[in-house]
Amino acid sequence: MNKSLLKNSSRDILNVNNLSIQYHLFGGEIIKAVDDVSFSIKEGETLGLVGESGSGKSTLGRAIIKLLPPSAKIVSGSIIFEGKDLVIKNEKEMRKIRGAKISVIFQDPSSSLNPTIRIGEQIAEAIKFHKKGHSKNEIKEKVIDILKKVGIYDAERRYSNYPHEFSIGMRQRIVIAMALITNPKLIIADEPTSALDVSTQAQILELMKQLQKEFNFSCLLITHNMGVASEMCDKVAIMYAGKIVEYGDKKTIFTKPTHPYTYGLTKAIPLLHEDVDKLYIIKGNPADLTNPPTGCRFHPRCDYASEICKERSPPLVKSKSGSLVACFHPIE
């Protein structure tokens, strides 16, 4: 099995190895939300984690900062960040990493800002907490500086406004400022533009790209939007039902998809320069994770499925296009 893409290298900021996460439901049911997932992110690189609702991508994002809901448990695997395994770290050690070295940008800026705290003070909280020893004026200068960098006009005055006095797009800029103020190594962006309208989306994505050049952070971008992934990412991992089905460079994934699921996703993107009557759809429904299909989890929806797909789970191997693919019958 060729693992060149998965091989840990010294420039990696994050290595997730064979990570499995389960939800234990009240009735005793177990959901394998993330099953044996591995990927890595290099310094300054953006990895897109693409999948439909319930594919485990957000669970995976939460697991990296170990803020899973109480019903979810990491059952196996490791999360190596800066050479240290986060899985075995306790809550106190994790607090020093969260916000300082790994920050999260959440989906909905209208609810991820505290309505009762002025935005300047809200951004300043993270420095006060993680980088002690700054004077009040120094902190305020830093906050105003970052507000300007994320494109808030008149930052000195806006410093003491409440979140409800900003538009949704501006609030997402503030959320980004909050995440960046401590200069973290890794940003986990969980659907950062899904709550925004299309024109604002483009602005926020452009801003994130520009900030990434300036601050040189790595980014794990969780999205269900193929357009966003193709715009932002260096590498893309496609998730289906808790497993990575295809993983590789953005260009390879989008131009030469080899997994039938990836193929379906790329075919389902509406194209402006082609006249299409009906968009391609992937038949069936997302897999029920309390009782996942045997073998390859995609086989009930797959046009290429054969007997072996029902019996055995395909390993992630190198395809002819250069990506890693988990399929017995990759498209060539």
Added chain:
Amino acid sequence: MQNINRGFSAILIRNLKRSKITIFATGWIIIILILSLFPFIFAPYNPNATFAGKTNMPPSGSFIFGTDYVGRDVLSQIIWGARTSFFIALGAVIIELIIALPIGLLAGYFGSWVDQLFMRFADAILCIPTIVLLIVAVTLFRAQSEISIILVMGLVNWPWLAKTIRGETLRVREEDFVIAAKSLGFSDFYIIRSHVLPNIISPIIVISTFDMAWFILYEATISFIGLGNPTIPSWGRLLYVGRGFLATAPWITIFPGIFIMLTVFSINIFGDFLSDMLALKIT
């Protein structure tokens, strides 16, 4: 934009003007507050001074609300009684908050066994009937009946407040900004203090206000059945001494009765107004 920058107090006053009944209630509360803070300025006589030969005098120029059966000025007793009622109610609310705030916040924020422990304890306290415990306490500690009333009301009534605080905390705990605060590495204590508490302060203020009305009534009830401290003037004590003379000297009971009614009514109206305004501030 202009509206927002005008500040909360400006919005408050503008909305206050819209309802005459709220203006009246607020005004009445302010009057009672001033009376209770400075009774020595406004009371014409010492509330416990007896005027020989002037028992059960009807309202007149020198005794505006009349006198009671031992010749004490009713108006002076009402003014000093406002202080008794107000301080007992405030004391009980403070005790209630001291207990209910940490219990409600911790139970709501941490959930699981912390929640179970505190809430079952609260349920156990709820089984105690307030009025019966009040009677027992003031009978045992007659000389410190105000302190007893404050303690008992605070110690018995906190579970209602704690349960509300817990419920609100549960709601806020699931908000994205609390999860965002966790993702920034803040400690639980800091998140509770800076992110949860400011977002649940409105219901706490409103419930505390309503509770004050209840506590004023409780104090009056205890004094009315003759278990209050007989040396301290209170509205309930006036009702107690006047109940034997309802037919011959009704002014002894009518005026304190009006004060109790208007005060409890005003606090409730004001509490409603507050809850509307605080809801407005958040959205």
